[in-house]
Amino acid sequence: MNSQRTMPILPVEAYTSQEWFDLEQERIFSRTWAFAGLAEDIDEPGQYTSVQAGLNNIFIVMGRDRRLRAFHNICRHRGTQLLRAVGNTQRAIVCPYHDWTYDLEGNLLSVPNQEREFPNLDMSCLGLKQASVDRWRGMLWVHPDENAGSIMDWFGAVEPHLGPHDVDRLIEYKDGRTEHEIAANWKIVVENYIDGYHLAHLHAGTLAMYDHARIESGFVGPHFAFYEPLAPEFAENLAENTPSPLVIPPDRVGAWVPMLFPGIGLGETESSWSVFHVTPLAPDRTRVVTRSKVADASLWDFVWQSFRSYGFWARRIGGKFEGDASDPMASGDFMAEDIYACEQQQRSLQSPYFEHGPSSAKGETGVRQHQELVQEWVGRP
Ligand code: FES
Ligand SMILES: [Fe+2]
Incomplete structure (x- = not known):
């Protein structure tokens, strides 16, 4: 980078326009690791927390196996947000709109009136979309891409x-x-x-x-x-x-x-x-x-x-x-x-x-x- 420059780089619009804001949401905040809380926020199965990462709302939930998983907070039926803020879902994640129900591992478990309303539904393709989650320095981090790789690729050099x-x-x-x-x-x-x-x-x-x-x-x-x-x-x-x-x-x-x-x-x-x-x-x-x-x-x-x-x-x-x-x-x-x-x-x-x-x-x-x-x-x- 050219650190010799002594004039600012970005135009005024970068700080005032909706166009710049939208581009930053899409190209920066949707493509980087986002802070999602302190590690102790989630320490028992069923506990969850949600965070906005650019255009994506993502939640982290601890499974019965005590592993952390991150999912896009979008119901696979019509997209309703599944979980809000922080809490404990106990055993299942139930969409508030039509009660489609997912387990803590993101699999679709049940759909009300399935035989009548969705006779040939393949539930195995309708699990929640995964995101990435990791712990680093006592903090929780999420990335919208399920293949984001190791968080140390992102933070290792600065640590x-x-x-x-x-x-x-x-x-x-x-x-x-x-x-x-x-x-x-x-x-x-x-x-x-x-x-x-x-x-x-x-x-x-x-x-x-x-x-x-x-x-x-x-x-x-x-x-x-x-x-x-x-x-x-x-x-x-x-x-x-x-x-x-x-x-x-x-x-x-x-x-x-x-x-x-x-x-x-x-x-x-x-x-x-x-x-x-x-x-x-x-x-x-x-x-x-x-x-x-x-x-x-x-x-x-x-x-x-x-x-x-x-x-x-x-x-x-x-x-x-x-x-x-x-x-x-x-x-x-x-x-x-x-x-x-x-x-x-x-x-x-x-x-x-x-x-x-x-x-x-x-x-x-x-x-x-x-x-x-x-x-x-x-x-x-
Ligand atoms: S949008 Fe979630 S059950 Fe319909
Ligand atoms: Fe200051």
Whole structure:
């Protein structure tokens, strides 16, 4: 990729038009591995969860043999969605429309009034269409193609650049889940996530405990890897400064904040682990769900304060942080700051006076590379 370019790559329409949105749904989100939850979401036969992967709704269900299987959430009769959200189906999957019934392995088991209504039905050809499912780093993943191959073909190269966290052993604090609908295109949200240039500015008061001058980042295949160490003044008195038990060895403290293509961010820090799941809803609307894990869920409030509101850290080392929770730019919450910036950018794209300005040589390299990647996948200039 040409990382020397210092102008943005994608046109304004890429962030505003339905045409681009539709192409991305078809060519990116329907052809890649999609985050479908944490591994512990499904741990007994009959439990299921469903997820939108581009144009496909897919559910994962655990069979009686305790194997995970993924199916397209489409009844083989007239296409009604079979399962919604998360739950437990016990032994069978029953379509709500005409009660066609499938087993947990996807075979069609029964059709009401079969002899009268469908006298020559070959039920063996009417099993559910399979998708692919896998577990990786404590997460569940699905791919619409049943022959998607190994998930390590997709994530293997970036894995050494992620944090040393043992995600399966950490504990989710359920009340820590957040869900935001952001009035911005999904690429603005993702580009903000991988923009190293804004960290010392937009988040001057909230992310100051990391050493932004020592960021190590770059693309590994389609995935963006990012690491920055704690600033020396925080690292020195770590035992005093850190609000909760470390989840990684003390000699490796810092933050790994990769963005896995297309739109699955991780926030892997010394005291917590989070997933930041981006789902495009419309050209100017994006859902972001975060789920977080820590070493000890009873200390959650303490960890959450530190994770979301790094004004906490500033106060802790005697800084003068004074936040106003009602103002996103002074709330001490870095996510509120990011959402504010993303929504303002999206709004400006509508103005006839908007034109892309120059892009910074180092801090915004990842942003340009992400745009090149999207352009390649979509196949449009
Ligand atoms: S659509 Fe499912 S049973 Fe008719
Ligand atoms: Fe940010």
